[in-house]
Amino acid sequence: MGIYLPIAEMSVNILVLLAMGGAVGFLSGMFGVGGGFLITPLLIFYNIPPAIAVATGANQVVASSISGALYHFKRGTLDVKLGMILLAGGVVGSSLGVYVFALLRSIGQLDLFVSLLYVFLLGSVGGMMMVESVRALRRSAGGQVYSLRKPGQHNWIHRLPLKMRFRTSKLFVSVIPVLGLGAIIGFLASIMGVGGGFIMVPALIYLLKVPANVVVGTSLFQIVFVAGYTTVVHAATNQTVDIVLAFILMIGGVAGAQYGAMAGQKLRSEQLRALLALLVIAVAARLALDLFVPPESVYSLAPFGEV
């Protein structure tokens, strides 16, 4: 069943898109991630121009994260003050990202840059997650209790100036790393079309030592707003948000996420992390393959609107 995408100006199969959204939604529900890092590469594999895949991916992230953000907001398991500072950094990072995006597009290097970023980030994050989860699995097999947070330890981040108190997180930390982290996430959101949870969550836990109970909520809070902001800026400057494409993905994603969450409850968290790590590495490997394997033709035409 074909459907014409008005912005991408191409005809695609609506069932393939629904399945794609559903599968990613299932995985994101299962692992508690936004799924942007899967949607964007999948769209690129499906021959959607990367510029449109990225901007539309950011739009889809809003839909897939809002439900979780609302859940945590209701429960009070999020640090609004910390989220706001992260968001301030995110807006700056996202604006810079959209500018770099337009620049790369005009010189024909956007596709390469997007792929490289994906391969680098997914490869390293997936690798680290894999190592960590395998260790955790071994430890739990040995019967040891393992806690991610070690409150007694302080690192260089806690010696930076401009300290601010975050009551919900029971933290007294400099705003510089918080703003910086927000900016990095915002930049990645606009260039990769991801929410950035896969970087945000470990950074909050390991770098800022945010308590585990507010990490996910705060991360989702920031992601919803940064992804929303990124969508608007992409739409306004690059006109690359395809609302029809985004909507189909959202429908599939929202439905899939519910079943994924149910499936996720049946698995242990270390197992989940190991599986997610595998998935992340697989996506990175597939993208890397495209970079190194000789293309079918060394010539290509710049999509209309990129010149």
Place this chain on the structure above:
Amino acid sequence: MVFAMFARILSAWLALWLVPATALAQPHTDRLIIQPRESIQIGLSTDRVAITSDFSGADLTIFGALENIDPLVARQGRYDVVVVLEGPARVSVVRRKSRVLGMWMNTEWHSFVNVPASYSMATTRAPQDIATPEVYRQMALGIDNIYLRPADPTLDPETLAAFTAALRDRKRAEGLFVSRAGGVQFLSQNMFRANLALAPSVPVGVHRARAFLFKQGVFVGETSANLTISKAGMEQYIYNAARNQSLLYGLFAVLLAVATGWAGRIIFRKD
């Protein structure tokens, strides 16, 4: 009123005197009057094709007629028709990848101006059976003869040749440059029907349909008509909104995402 009538009579009277004068000035025109040349006409059933939400490429049918044909030549099947639908002219950028640190990246690119965004051709027979390559070249007719002008006129001939060939090749691969031998069929001695392919990614804008008549390998007549391809209804609305009201469009996209996420939460509520 009276003055207009007088003017009309005066001009008709003047024309009576002027026609023989021009005929004398150009003596070959009276030969045409004695033995009129063949001509070709086409008619489009519509001057507007709408791209709807289920559009995945289409066939466009153009009907046409030949006038003043020589019945003997027609019986021998020595009249040939070539119909071309040419998309709006655009700037086209061709990029070439090469290996850098083992990765394939775009390292060289050149732009071409006034490249037809699409070019769909239909012919009565295989093009080489209709006329000689020389004829096509002179008329800039056919995918291999579309005139491609580089934006940089100082481009060296070797690179230019490689990039123009690549441009045609990529356009063919995208289904935007198509040639169909047998796409034009004669319905009677002087009526024909052309089936042209519209690619799923056919560009919107004003397209130009041109029909060429060949008699025993010699070009004898040409005609053209315009056709607008546009997005229909919802598609058009979304496209326009994204272009002209881009900020509002972006805000709406976010709102839609929030609403969809919210609706999903209500439908599948567990907490």
